[in-house]
Amino acid sequence: MITYEDHCLRALAADGRWPELLAAYRRHRAAAVERSGEESAAAVTAPLGHLIAYAAPPELAVRLFDRDGGPGTVAGVADHDAGPLWEVLATRHSWLRLAPLLVPAAVRRLVAQTRVLIGEDLSYGAEPDPEGVPLVLEPWETAGWEEGTRVREYLPHGGARTALLTLPAGREGLGEVELPDPGMGLRGQRATRALGALAPWAEVACVRGPAPQAAAQLARGTRVAGGFTRVTGGYVPFALVYPALVQAAAVDRAHGSAHGRLALWRALAAMAGAGGPDRAEVNALVARMRCFTWLEPAAGLRHLHVALEDPACGLAWAVRGSEEL
Structure with a gap:
C-alpha cells in the first residue's frame, strides 16, 4: 500500500529536492537504529534509499554511504531493497562519475566490480x-551471458528484473548417462569450502576422479542395476557454467553480482592451487577444465547441478542445490 508519506517523498523526488530526501533518509534511519537496531533500520529505510541511489545525482547519491550524517545514518554494504543500494547506484553511473565521489573502501570495491x-x-x-x-x-566471463543479465535491472520506485539462471536450463545437448561409482569423497579441500561459500543452499563434494564421479556423490537420479545412478546429463563449456555460479551467490537480495564474481574467482584460485585470484593461473584452469551438468526431477525454480574437473590435478568438485523463489 502506498502511504501519504510515500506520495510526499515521490513528490520531492519529482521536484529534484534530493537534499531533503537524503535528510529524511538519515533521520528515519537513525531513529530506527535507536528504536530497534541496524537490521530493522536498514529494512525500514531501504525503499527510500533505493529511490535516492537510483535517481539522485551521483554527487548526492553517494552520500548514502558517508558518515557525515552522524551515528546510525549511513547505509552499509548489506542495506538493500530489491538489491543492495550500492548495486543500484552502480547501475546508474559510470566509474568515471563515481570514482572521485565514493569514499568507503568496501562500497567502492563492490561498485567497481559491478x-x-x-x-x-x-x-x-x-x-x-x-x-x-x-x-x-575475461573472454570466458562474457561468452555465456545474454545481453543485460549480468546485474539486476532496477526499477525507479523499487523492484528489479533478474534473470532466472539455472544449470542446466533444459535438456538440449544432454542425454542419458549412467554415473560411475562415486568412490570416496575427499575432505578438507580449500576449494570445496570456497565453492560452498557461493550459495548457502548448495552442497559441494570433492573426489579424486573425473567430473561424473563427483556428480555421483550428490546426484539424485534413477537407480539401476549394480547400485549406479542414471541421469540426464552431459558436458558443457565453462562459459555456460560461469553465469549460473555467479548468480548463485547473488540470490540473497543483500548480495549483488559483484559478490558472486569475487567469490567465484576465490574458488577458481583455490581449485588451481593458487594463493589468491591469480589471473594467469585461473585462465589456465578454465582453459583445461571439464564441466558436467545433469537434470534432477525435483529441482526448484533456481537450481545448480554441475561438476567441475581439473585434469591437471585429477580432482573434481560437484555443486548441487535448488531453491524455490
Missing part, C-alpha cells in the same frame, strides 16, 4: 582490487 560486470574495463582507470581479481572481464 561496473566491470556491466562491461567497463577498469584495468587502467581504478586502483587494483585488493585480492587481485581483474578489473576487466
Whole structure:
C-alpha cells in the first residue's frame, strides 16, 4: 500500500529536492537504529534509499554511504531493497562519475566490480582490487551471458528484473548417462569450502576422479542395476557454467553480482592451487577444465547441478542445490 508519506517523498523526488530526501533518509534511519537496531533500520529505510541511489545525482547519491550524517545514518554494504543500494547506484553511473565521489573502501570495491560486470574495463582507470581479481572481464566471463543479465535491472520506485539462471536450463545437448561409482569423497579441500561459500543452499563434494564421479556423490537420479545412478546429463563449456555460479551467490537480495564474481574467482584460485585470484593461473584452469551438468526431477525454480574437473590435478568438485523463489 502506498502511504501519504510515500506520495510526499515521490513528490520531492519529482521536484529534484534530493537534499531533503537524503535528510529524511538519515533521520528515519537513525531513529530506527535507536528504536530497534541496524537490521530493522536498514529494512525500514531501504525503499527510500533505493529511490535516492537510483535517481539522485551521483554527487548526492553517494552520500548514502558517508558518515557525515552522524551515528546510525549511513547505509552499509548489506542495506538493500530489491538489491543492495550500492548495486543500484552502480547501475546508474559510470566509474568515471563515481570514482572521485565514493569514499568507503568496501562500497567502492563492490561498485567497481559491478561496473566491470556491466562491461567497463577498469584495468587502467581504478586502483587494483585488493585480492587481485581483474578489473576487466575475461573472454570466458562474457561468452555465456545474454545481453543485460549480468546485474539486476532496477526499477525507479523499487523492484528489479533478474534473470532466472539455472544449470542446466533444459535438456538440449544432454542425454542419458549412467554415473560411475562415486568412490570416496575427499575432505578438507580449500576449494570445496570456497565453492560452498557461493550459495548457502548448495552442497559441494570433492573426489579424486573425473567430473561424473563427483556428480555421483550428490546426484539424485534413477537407480539401476549394480547400485549406479542414471541421469540426464552431459558436458558443457565453462562459459555456460560461469553465469549460473555467479548468480548463485547473488540470490540473497543483500548480495549483488559483484559478490558472486569475487567469490567465484576465490574458488577458481583455490581449485588451481593458487594463493589468491591469480589471473594467469585461473585462465589456465578454465582453459583445461571439464564441466558436467545433469537434470534432477525435483529441482526448484533456481537450481545448480554441475561438476567441475581439473585434469591437471585429477580432482573434481560437484555443486548441487535448488531453491524455490
